[in-house]
């Protein structure tokens with residue numbers, strides 16, 4: 001059966017993920033409301049700005065329902081800002097009251113804008129566990145992972161830091177596969193559903 005995969009559509013590069021998921025064989029739909037969240041088998045949280053997305057999650061009354069679905073085992077994939085939000089702990093989360101809010105789906109600490117302190121954006125070919133050859137990774141004010149719990153697999157690294165991780169069927173990348181034509185990361189996620 002074709003999995004129905006939502007893309008959180010409050011802010012960020014929703015459209016690119018919808019296209020990538022469709023090409024990867026999923027039924028891709030936008031999620032902005034509670035009923036839409038309830039209707040999906042899995043969710044993608046796009047790249048964008050994790051503090052802005054957190055604010056909108058609150059305003060749209062999706063924060064607690066989303067935390068509950070993730071706690072209940074709904075698979076998710078987050079790129080960049082999405083990776084930040086999927087963490088249990090966020091370092092450099094932002095100004096108190098307007099900070100990025102962790103959804104707690106992957107047992108890890110993610111540092112916001114970690115690479116950005118050195119260089120805002122960069123691209124490179126990196127090895128990715130389970131995928132042949134290399135993956136062209138686009139990093140834009142990207143986070144890196146500072147700590148992973150025992151149940152978390154590190155699938156890729158850049159500059160010595162984990163930049164792709166998986167816990168169960170929940171996946172996160174600090175880079176943006178949705179921005180390249182390579183659908184292998186989305187397919188990895190969709191095929192696991």
Ligand code: GLN
Nearest residue numbers: 047048049050080081141
């Ligand atoms: N720096 C952004 C944040 O903190 C993430 C950047 C991105 O998604 N490209 O959310």
